[in-house]
Amino acid sequence: MNPALLDRYIAALLRYRWLVIAGATLVMLAMAAGGRFITVSNDHRILFGEDNPQLVAYDALEDTYTSSNTALIAVTPRQGTVFTRETLGVIERLTEEAWQAPYSSRVDSLTNYSHSEALGDDLIVGPLVEDAASLSDADLDRIEEIANDSIELVGRMLAEDGRVAGLAINFIPPRETHDASVVELNAYLDGMMARARAESPEIEFHITGDIVMQRAFAQATQDDLERLTPIVFFLIVAVAYLILRSISGALSMVVMILFSVGTAMGLAGWNQTVFSPVNAGVPIIVMAITVAQSVHITTMTLTAMRRGLDKMEAVAESVRVNAFPVFLASLTTVIGFLSLNASDSPPFHTLGNYVAFGVGCTFVYSMSLLPALLSILPLRVKPAAAGEVTLFDRFGEFVVARRKPLLWLTTIPTLLLLVGIFRIELNDSLPNYFGERYEFRRDSDYIIENLTGLESQEYSLASPGEGGITDPEYLRQIDAFAEWCRSQPEVTYVRVFSDTMKRLNKNMHEDDPAYYRLPEDQALATQYLLLYELSLPFGMDLNDRIDISKSSTRMSVVMRNITSNEQQVLAERARGWLEENAPGLTTEATGLSVIVSHITERNIKSMLRGTVIAMALISLVLVVVFKSLRFGLLSLIPNFIPAGMSFGLWGYLVGRVGIAASVVTVVAFGIIVDDTIHFLTKYLKIRREGRSAADAVRYAFSTVGKALGTTTAVLSAGFLVFAASGFEVSWALGILVAMTIMFAFLADFLLLPPLLMAFDRRKL
Template identity: 45%
Template sequence: MQRVEYWIGNVVIKYRWLFIFALLSFAIISASGMQFLTFSNDSRMFFSKENPQLQALEALENTYTKVENVLYIIAPKSGNIFEAKTLAAIEFITEQAWTIPFSSRVDSLSNYQHTKAFEDDLVVADLISGAEALNDEAIAEIKQIAITQPMLLNSLIDQKGSVTAVNINIIKPDDGSYKIEEVSKAALALDQLMKDKYPFLDIYLTGGVMIDTAFGEAPVRDMRTLIPVMFALLLFLIIVSIRSIMATVATLLVIILSTITAIGLAGWMGIVLTPASANAPIIILTLAVADSIHILATVFYQMRNGTTRYDAIKGSIKVNLKPVLITSVSTAIGFMAMNFSDVPPFKDLGNIVAMGVMAAFFYSIFFLPSFMAVLPLRVKHNTGKQIRVFTLLADLVIKRRTPIFWSMLVLIIATSAGISKIYLNDEFIKYFDHSYPFRIASDFSAEHLAGLEIIDWDLDSGERGGINDPKYLKTVEAFAEWFRAQPEVKHVYTITDIMKRLNKSMHGDDPLWYKLPEQRDLAAQYLLLFEMSLPFGLDLNDRINLDKSASRMTVSTPNIGTAEILDLERRGREWLQLHAPEMTTYGSGLSIIFSYISKRNIESMLKGSIIALVLISFIMILALRDFKLGILSLIPNLTPAFMAFGIWGIFVGQVGLAVSVMIAMTLGIVVDDTVHFLSKYQRARKEHNMSPEDAVRYVFKTVGSAIWITTLALVGGFGVLSFSSFQINAHMGAMTTITIIFAIILDFFFLPTLLLKLDTKK
C-alpha cells in the first residue's frame, strides 16, 4: 500500500495541471445532468410500488373513485354559522369551488342533498338555496336538519354549529394532464377571495392537495435558508481552523465540486428529487469537508516541521490515503445500505450522498493536492497552540485512564438504557411545523371536525346487488355503530345512513321509520330513486361499486399517531372476523400506509444496517491488517448510535420514519474519526515503535485537531438540518448530530483508554 501512496503522491505533483483540468471537466460534465432533474411532491412517493398497503389502497380507489381533496374550514367570528350572511358565504364558495381545475365533486352544507316526502314522491334538493333571503324560521329549520344528520355532524359541521367545511374532490386523470400547481394556485386564489369578500369569517385551507403542495414547498424552503447558512458556517470553520485563504478556497472547491457532481449524476440517472432526497446537498457539503481537512492538516503539520511544500503534499497523501479511502468507502456503504429501505426517497438520498462521498474522495486525493501544488501556500505558526491543547488532553487521558474508562462505560450504559423508552409512532400531518398554513388548518379541523386521518373499509357482500340485502345492511350498520363507540373516532360515513334516511322519507318523514328497510327489493327501489334524483357530481360512485356488490365505509379520526391508527384498524378487523367473517378485510387509506411504513422501514433497515456493519468491519480489518483493532473499532462505531437512540428515548420517546434509517446512515459517518485515530495509532506503534502511551500522544498531536474540526463541521451541518421545517429532515439532522457528538466523546476518551487497557503487546 505504501508503494501506491508514494506513487500517487509523485504522480499528483508531476501531473498537477492535468489532474486539475481532467477533474474540473468531469465535474462540469456530471453537473450538466442537473438539467434532467425532476421533483415530486406526491405524498405517495414514500411508498414503493411493491408496498402491499399501497396496492390495497389503489385497488380500493380503482373500485370506487381515485381522488385528492381541497378542504376549506369556515369559522364565523360570531361563533354561529346559522346566520344568513354566513350561509350565503357557504353557498358562494360552494358554487365557486367548481371552478377549481380537476374538481369532480363539491360537498358542503349548502348542497347537501336533503330528502323529504311530498305526498307519494321523494323530493331531493339542496339544503340551502337563496341564503340571503332566508328568514329566521327557515334558518332554524336548516339548523335542525343539519345538526341531526349523521352524514353532516362532525364531518361538515361541528356539534356547536360554529364551524363548517366545504370539501372539493379533485380527480387525477391518468393522461398526465394533472398539475398540482394549477389546482393549488386556484385553491389559494379562492381562499383569498373569500377572506376579502367575507372578513367576518375565519377561513382555513387544507386537504390532500395542500399537503402535497407542502411536500413540494419543504425542500425549496430548506435550499433557500439552510444551504446558505450551512455554507457560511463551513466557510467560517474552515477559515478559523486552517487559517489559510488559499487552502480555504481549495476546500470550498472540493465541497462544491463533490456536491454538483453527485446532484448532476442523479440527474443523468433519472432520480426524482423529493423532500427527503433534496437535502442530499446539505449532507454532501458537510461530509466533503472531512477529507479535505485531514489532507490539509497533515500538509500544514509537516510544513511547520520544515518539510517543503511538494514533499508535505506527498507526505499527506502517504499518511491519509488509506484512512480517507476507508472512511469514504465506509460512509458510502452506510448510505447505500439505505437501499434496503422500503421508502424510495431514502433510497435516492442514500445513493446521491454515496456518489457525493466518493466524488469527495477523488477530489480530495487528486484535485486538492494538485490545486495546492500550484497555489502560493503559506503556513501560519500560531496553530501550535492547538497541538499543545491536544497534547495536554492526551496526557490527561493517559494519566486518568482508569477513572475515564469507567466513567465512559457508565455513560454508555446510562444513555443506551433509554432505548427501552422508545416507541414507534408517526403523524404525517406533523411532518410540517406550524409555519405551514395547511398545518394550522389541519390542526383546527382535527379539533372541531373529523380531521384528515381516515380508514376506508371495502365491505363486500359477495353477490351482485348485495348491498340491498337487509342482512348485509344490518352488519354494516353494526360495524359503523361499533366504530362510533370508539373514543378515537369522530365520524363514520356509510351507506346505511342514506338507507335509513330514505326509509324515513318514504314513510312521510316519520321519525319512527328512521331505520333500515327490511325488504331487499324495497331497499333497491329507494336507492335507485335517490340516485336518479341526484345532481351531477353528487352521485354515489365514491360509496358503491358498479355492480352494487360492495360499499365503502369511511372512518375519520382526529390527527392521531400511527400506533393508534394501527390499533384501531386491528380492532376493526377483529370485529369483522368475529361478527362477519365473510366480510373480513383490511382497512385502507393513506393514514394506514403511513402507519405501516415506519414499522416496515425499521425492519428492512435492520437488515441493511447489519450488512453495512459486516462490510465496514471487514474493510476495517482488511485495511488495518489487524483483526483485534478491526473488531475493536466496532465499539466506537456502533455505540454512538445506541447512545443517541437512548437519549432520544429519554427526551422524545417517539420514533418515526426519519429515525428508522439512522443506524445505517450514521454508521458510515462516525467511522471517519475512528479510522483516522486507529490508523495513526497503528502507524505510531508499527513504524515508529512507540509505546501505547506515546502512540496515543502521537495520535492526539497529529490528528486531534483535524478530528475536532471535522466533527465541528459535521455537527454544524447536521445541526443546521435539524432546524428544517420538514420533520423528517429535522429529526434526521438532530439524531445524526447527537450521534456525532457521542462519537467524538468516545474517540477522545473511551477509545484511547480502551486501547491502553487492551494493547499490552510490546
C-alpha cells in the first residue's frame, strides 16, 4: 500500500469528516430500507439442495404414490387403555374434524381403520369403530381384540400396551403458497387440539409430524432473529466498554454495528432473501466480526492518545498502521465465508454470502465512517505514566523467557485433545434439531417413547410389470423382505402390501386363521384386491401404497431412536438382503429420514472441497503478503490446530455432531486467522528493522495484545450466545466456533511466538 497515497486519503477523510458521516448514513439508510422484505421459511426442505440424490429419489417416490405432509396426533387417556367409549368417541370426533382440515387428503386412525371380515360369501369392509358412544362392553372387547391382533395397527395407530392411540392426517398443500398453507394448517390443528383438550380434560393430546415441524422451523428462525440479536448487541457493547474503558469508544462500536448489520441485512431484504434457522445468525456473526475488526482502530487511537498525541494525530496514526492488516483480515474472513457456497445445504450459502458482504461493509466503514466518528467524539483517556508497563508487556516478557517450556506445554494438551476427535459420531435427526423449549420437540419425544418411531425408510418395490403386484412370487418376495426388516433390532413397525393380501385371503376363506397367508393364484388375488378396493370408504383407497398401474407397491419401515449412521447401516443391510434374495426388487431406501441421515456426510464431503480451496487461497495470500513461504506456513499452524482441539474436546464432552460440524472449520479459520495476521504484521515490522525475534515478539504483544484480547472476548461472547438458541445447528455451530476462537487465542499467544523465535533466526 502506497504510504503517501494513504496519508492523502487520511487527511481528506478527516478534513471532510462530516461529509463522510453523512454519506455513509445515506448509504446505510438506503440499504437498510430493504430489511422489510426479508422473509422466514417454514419449509424443512430448504436444508437440501435440489440435486441431492436422496431428495430426488424421495420426490420420485411421492410422485409415484402421494406426497407426505403429515400430522400425527397421539391420544392418551390418563387412566386405562384407549378401548373405552369415551376415548374412542374422542378419536372418532377428531377423525371427522381432521377430514375438514384444509388440504387434507387422507386421515388414518384407530377408529376409521378399514377392517375387513367375511359375512357368508360377502366381504364386508368398514371402519373398526362406528358410533363409539353406543358400543356395548362386548363390542369394546371385540374391537380391542381385533386391534391388538392387527399387524397393520400395532406400532403405528396403537401402542403395544393399548394405552395410546394415533391419528395421522396427510395434507397436500399447494407448492406455490406452501408457507402460507403451513401457517393455515397449523392454525387449524391448534384449534383442533384446543377444543379437544377443553372438551376432554381426562385425555392427553400430543401432536407431531412434518407440518408441525415446519411451523417449528419458522418459530426457531424468528426466535433467533428477534431474541438472540438484541442479546448479542448489548453483550458485545458491554464487553467492548469494559475492555476499552471508554464510553465514546463503545459508542463508536454501536454505530459500526448498526451500519454494518443494517447494510448487510438490507441487501438481503432487497434480494428478497428467505431465512431459516440455519442462517438466522447472519446479523449476530456480522455484529461480532464488526466489533472484532474495528476495535483495532479504536484501541490504537486510544493508546496513541495515552502516549500524548492529540486526537486527530492519534486517529490518523491508527488508520495508517491498521489499514493494511484490517484489509488483510477482512479479505481472509471473506474468503472463509464465501467458501460456504461449496456446502450441499443451500442455507449455508446464504449465511456465507451475507456474512462475507457484511465483513466487506465493515472494512469500508472502518476505513471511512469509524475514523470520522472518532475524530468528532469526545475521547478522553488517562495519560500513560512514564515507564508504565502494561499487562501485555509483562506477558510478552513471560513468553520470551519461557519459550521452550511453552512449546511442550502447548503440544501435550493439543495431542490429548486431538485424540477426542475419534470419539465423535455423526448424527442428524430433524426432531432433535429443536430444543425442549419447543412443544413440537416435547410432543415428538412423547410419541417416540409411547406410540411409534418418527424415522422411516421408504421403499418402492417394483413387480415384473403392469398389474404384477398380485403375482404370488412378487408377494412372497416383498413379504419375506418385510419379515426380514421386522427381525432387525432397529425396526419397530413395517407397513407392507402383502399384509393386506394375507388378511383378504383369510377373509375370503370365512375368516379362517389358517388362511392368513398369501394367495397362491394371481387371478384370485387380483379379484380379492378389486373387491376390497371397491368396498373401501371414500378417501381410504390404497393410492398411497400402490401405484396407478399396479406395478409397484410402497413399503414403510419405521425406526425409533436410531442414529444417522445406524440408519445408513440398516439401509445397506436391507439392500444387501434384496440383492441376495430378491434381485428384481433391489432398490435404495428413501424418505425424509434417509435424506437427513446423509446430509452431514454429504455436507462434509462438499465442504472439504470448499475448505481446501479457502485454506489454499488464504495461505497464498499470507505467503504473498509476508513475502515469505516460511512465515506463511508458520502462520497456518496456530490456525489449523484450534479447530481440531475444539472437535476433540467436543468428542470428550458431547460425542455427537450434526450438520453444523461440516462448516465449523472453514468459518472459524476465516475468523481466527485475523489475529495471526495482526500479530505477524507487528512482528515483521520490527524484524525488518533489524531487531531480534524476541524484541519483535515483545513489540507485537505491546501493540496488539490488548486488541487481540478484545477481539477474542467479543467474538467468543457473540458466538456463545448461540448456545441460547433452540435450534441445534445454531447452538452447536456457535459453541464449536467460540471454542475454536478461544483455542486460537491461546495458540497465538502461547504457541506462535515460541515457534517464531525457534524458526526465525535469520536476518530479514
